Amino acid sequence: KNEVEQSPQNLTAQEGEFITINCSYSVGISALHWLQQHPGGGIVSLFMLSSGKKKHGRLIATINIQEKHSSLHITASHPRDSAVYICAAQKTSYDKVIFGPGTSLSVIP
Amino acid sequence: EPEVTQTPSHQVTQMGQEVILRCVPISNHLYFYWYRQILGQKVEFLVSFYNNEISEKSEIFDDQFSVERPDGSNFTLKIRSTKLEDSAMYFCASTTTGSEQFFGPGTRLTVL
Numbered sequence: 001k002n003e004v005e006q007s008p009q010n011l012t013a014q015e016g017e018f019i020t021i022n023c024s025y026s027v028g029i030s031a032l033h034w035l036q037q038h039p040g041g042g043i044v045s046l047f048m049l050s051s052g053k054k055k056h057g058r059l060i061a062t063i064n065i066q067e068k069h070s071s072l073h074i075t076a077s078h079p080r081d082s083a084v085y086i087c088a089a090q091k092t093s094y095d096k097v098i099f100g101p102g103t104s105l106s107v108i109p
Numbered sequence: 110e111p112e113v114t115q116t117p118s119h120q121v122t123q124m125g126q127e128v129i130l131r132c133v134p135i136s137n138h139l140y141f142y143w144y145r146q147i148l149g150q151k152v153e154f155l156v157s158f159y160n161n162e163i164s165e166k167s168e169i170f171d172d173q174f175s176v177e178r179p180d181g182s183n184f185t186l187k188i189r190s191t192k193l194e195d196s197a198m199y200f201c202a203s204t205t206t207g208s209e210q211f212f213g214p215g216t217r218l219t220v221l
Contacts, residue, residue: 043152088152097144100151102151
């Protein structure tokens with residue numbers, strides 16, 4: 001069983017739509033990461049969460065520690081948001097990050 | 110803003126050749142990591158490094174792989190005799206106390 005799961009695997013949205021990507025994990029964590037990977041392959045860290053909610057621009061990340069679940073929301077989606085969004089769990093400080101399979105998002109004008 | 114850098118961005122090599130992938134972590138970071146991503150698959154952990162020694166390694170990190178911090182700034186991953194299946198994107202990351210892991214842009218390794 002994968003320790004980090006994501007849904008959906010693929011997502012197509014119209015520009016302007018509100019988008020939600022879900023992540024569930026089976027391990028105890030000290031932090032949960034959301035990352036973005038563009039077609040060129042580079043990874044950009046979006047959020048690191050240990051509780052509650054964080055917001056950066058049009059991106060919002062939430063986490064429910066009891067339910068071992070996190071969501072990434074994108075408001076007013078734009079074609080430039082098209083990328084793979086990856087959820088990743090970190091068990092303890094300084095520990096390796098365990099990556100989920102990613103959600104491929106395509107935002108159509 | 111400080112960032113992790115990696116060189117080269119793309120490396121093409123012949124099967125059986127040695128390759129060294131280079132990373133410059135953020136200067137005050139103490140913990141270093143290598144990950145890889147085979148095309149179409151998820152990112153996998155290879156190795157973590159702290160205080161000049163390996164702190165954890167995965168099953169992938171066999172005797173063909175080694176890591177080194179040769180000069181206090183660079184962090185290298187060496188593959189001694191590359192195989193076709195080593196073709197992947199390799200990511201370096203670093204962190205320090207209470208910080209998130211910062212990832213480099215990756216090196217795409219192509220083994221022919």
